[in-house]
Amino acid sequence: MTDAPSPNNFIRQIIDADLAAGKHAAGIVTRFPPEPNGYLHIGHAKSICLNFGIARDYGGHCNLRFDDTNPEKESVEYLDSIKEDVRWLGFDWGTHLYHAADYFEQLYEWACKLIRDGKAFVCDLTPDEIRETRGTLTKPGTDSPYRHRSVEENLDLFRRMRAGEFPDGAKVLRAKIDMAAANLSLRDPVMYRLRRATHHRTGDQWCLYPMYDWAHGQSDALEGITHSICTLEFEIHRPLYDWYLEQVAPPHRPRQFEFARLNMTYTIMSKRMLLELVQDRHVSGWDDPRMPTLAGLRRRGIRPEAIRLFCDRIGVARADSTVDMELLENSVREDLNTIVPRVLCVHRPLRVVLENYPTDLVEEIELPYFPDDPPKMGTRKVPFSGALFIEQDDFLENPPKKFFRLSPGKEVRLRGCYVIKCTGVVKDERTGEVVELRATYDPETRTDAPKDGRKIGGTIHWVSAAHSVPVQVRLYDRLFSVPNPAAGEADFKTHLNPSSLEVLPDARAERSVGEAKPGDRFQFERRGFYVADMKDSRPGAPVFNRIVSLRDSWAKVAKAGGA
RNA sequence: UGGGGAGUAGUGUAACGGUAGCACGACAGACUCUGGAUCUGUCUGUCUAGGUUCGAAUCCUAGCUCCCCAGCCA
Numbered sequence: 001m002t003d004a005p006s007p008n009n010f011i012r013q014i015i016d017a018d019l020a021a022g023k024h025a026a027g028i029v030t031r032f033p034p035e036p037n038g039y040l041h042i043g044h045a046k047s048i049c050l051n052f053g054i055a056r057d058y059g060g061h062c063n064l065r066f067d068d069t070n071p072e073k074e075s076v077e078y079l080d081s082i083k084e085d086v087r088w089l090g091f092d093w094g095t096h097l098y099h100a101a102d103y104f105e106q107l108y109e110w111a112c113k114l115i116r117d118g119k120a121f122v123c124d125l126t127p128d129e130i131r132e133t134r135g136t137l138t139k140p141g142t143d144s145p146y147r148h149r150s151v152e153e154n155l156d157l158f159r160r161m162r163a164g165e166f167p168d169g170a171k172v173l174r175a176k177i178d179m180a181a182a183n184l185s186l187r188d189p190v191m192y193r194l195r196r197a198t199h200h201r202t203g204d205q206w207c208l209y210p211m212y213d214w215a216h217g218q219s220d221a222l223e224g225i226t227h228s229i230c231t232l233e234f235e236i237h238r239p240l241y242d243w244y245l246e247q248v249a250p251p252h253r254p255r256q257f258e259f260a261r262l263n264m265t266y267t268i269m270s271k272r273m274l275l276e277l278v279q280d281r282h283v284s285g286w287d288d289p290r291m292p293t294l295a296g297l298r299r300r301g302i303r304p305e306a307i308r309l310f311c312d313r314i315g316v317a318r319a320d321s322t323v324d325m326e327l328l329e330n331s332v333r334e335d336l337n338t339i340v341p342r343v344l345c346v347h348r349p350l351r352v353v354l355e356n357y358p359t360d361l362v363e364e365i366e367l368p369y370f371p372d373d374p375p376k377m378g379t380r381k382v383p384f385s386g387a388l389f390i391e392q393d394d395f396l397e398n399p400p401k402k403f404f405r406l407s408p409g410k411e412v413r414l415r416g417c418y419v420i421k422c423t424g425v426v427k428d429e430r431t432g433e434v435v436e437l438r439a440t441y442d443p444e445t446r447t448d449a450p451k452d453g454r455k456i457g458g459t460i461h462w463v464s465a466a467h468s469v470p471v472q473v474r475l476y477d478r479l480f481s482v483p484n485p486a487a488g489e490a491d492f493k494t495h496l497n498p499s500s501l502e503v504l505p506d507a508r509a510e511r512s513v514g515e516a517k518p519g520d521r522f523q524f525e526r527r528g529f530y531v532a533d534m535k536d537s538r539p540g541a542p543v544f545n546r547i548v549s550l551r552d553s554w555a556k557v558a559k560a561g562g563a
Numbered sequence: 564u565g566g567g568g569a570g571u572a573g574u575g576u577a578a579c580g581g582u583a584g585c586a587c588g589a590c591a592g593a594c595u596c597u598g599g600a601u602c603u604g605u606c607u608g609u610c611u612a613g614g615u616u617c618g619a620a621u622c623c624u625a626g627c628u629c630c631c632c633a634g635c636c637a
Contacts, residue, residue, distance in 0.1 A: 007576085007577085007585095008577080009576090009577095013579090033637090034637095035636085035637050037636090037637080067637065069636090069637080070636060070637070072636095073636075073637090126635095127634080127635055130634095130635075131633075131634085134633055135565095135633075136565085136633055137564090137565055137566075137632075137633060138564065138565045138566095139565085139633095140565090141633090168635090169635070171635095172635055181566085182565055182566040182567085183565095183566055183567070183632080184565095184566080184632055184633050185632070185633095187633085190634085190635050192635085193635035194635080195635080209635090211634090211635075211636085211637090212636070212637050213637095216637090232568070232569090232630080232631070233630090233631055233632080233637095234631095234637090235567065235568060235631075235632095236566080236567055236568085236631065236632050237632090238567090239567090258568090260569085260630095265574085271637095313575075313576085313586060313587075314575060314576075314586095315575065315576040315577080315586095316576090317569095317575085317576065318568075318569065319568095319569050319570065319576095319630090320568095320569065320570095320629075320630050320631090321574080321575060321576090322574075322575085323574070323575055323587090324573085324574045324575075324587065324588075326574080326587060326588065327574075327575070327586080327587050327588090329587095330586090330587060330588090331587090333599095333600095337599090337600065338600090342597075342599095371596080371597080372600065372601085402598090404598065405598090413596050414596090415596065415597070416596070417596090419596095447596095449596085456596080458596090458597095458598075459595095459596045459597065459598095460597090461597075523597085523599085525597045525599080526597045526598080526599065527597090527599095528599095550597075550598095550599050550600090551598090551599065551600090552598070552599085553598050553599090554598040555598085556598095557598080
């Protein structure tokens, strides 16, 4: 599937205007700059599609750059997962793989330049003191007593910080800007802090680590980034981004642009909260099929094509927004609809015995995998016998008016097969529960409508009791039961949807899916799209994840009917 | 109450002084051996109040609401 160019948006308009003005003759260069401190989620997918999509459509390139300036929270596990996820999403950084850590030496030299220019100083204040002297939103801060150290002293101290002469937290390097600036990020921001932590890339080579603001713009400059696209919360940092670049004055001058990050209903996008769900075992891991992580969506069975389609549909703008989960679900259905074979699987079996079907007869019914266009995917043979399973909720003893399924004395079509009529109901004597149905079949109706012209209202799915295979089916639903779990004062975990996972113990599928391989996708007719789980499924013992249910207009009717 | 941003149908996003469009959604109908899919139709909108203009979502003024910023996180 080759995607069409993504829809227009304000960033592309800026690029068009730049190009029209003769800028960026060497080409458009963007970057996707994750910190390897967690797994990528669908919000990152928005950024990836934006940055890599622009590079693709404008004939430029997009760098994958790890923003690895905080070794305490970062790891190779995250780094590897990010690379895997970007590739899986369908994007290729080619040779353009970078790490902020690769610029530490250059950054250090530039920091020395700022010191020499009187634009940075070593500060001995404690974190608390720095906070206290920073002022507040409405009150200016006060200068650090160390702000006027000589260039020589600063240079010497900074060198000794690097050499490890001071304990963590004892000193920082700060930019000398303006403690009275209305924009707090300009109040002598910290550029470097001491941190004795092993870095996943530079090991113990450094105990001095640059802050994001200092590292990011310079990294962009080094890489020749033309459009450094980030989310709205960094907008307030842009003056600092520009200030550092002005001081360093590198040959290439990148520019920062901000867009609104993705929010979606019934889920969370906060890395911190996602980590908490994983650590506290509310989910099985980063790749739990309920997680909004790319690893989770992948294991759920969603294809990258669907995510790219979704990202094109949601657009890019500067206003805060929350996208309906429905939009993702629709993108998933649309992606899968025409490419996935249809098969039959009964989730909660109810036994039906056909009283007039010849004992011991088994018919092999040839059914197309894609009924809307039978030649497209071929056929398979499905065994039919006198003992079947149908879905429990396809039978109602006392049906409401618009119920088109099976009930006593009524008929239904078995998908791709005979019309049957319910002739009896067997109940558990003690509980009153319906445990079996008796029925008759109409031998004339296997491929045709009833000869006498009577109308059959509904069609239900079925399997032969003796020939079907047991499968485990895992019904996934939204992770949270409220649209915005992160809002409000209550712990977001109190909004976890208790029925976000339902495991069906007795599901039965038609014989043909018994040998499904991990990753195989099917539509179980009238239920939804499913994938054989990559981790837990194996041929002969399939385990299916529900990717997304089918639209179900009966569910709405039933609900509206006050059920 | 300092500074920086943002307000277009229920949701998301176009329109860049000239008919407010698209997608999701909802509703209605057609079709249907998936209550699926498909097709058709309908629905709801420019934050408010002024102003400029032949004409304003767009320009101006005032106001309202929401978001972001006081990490040695990114």
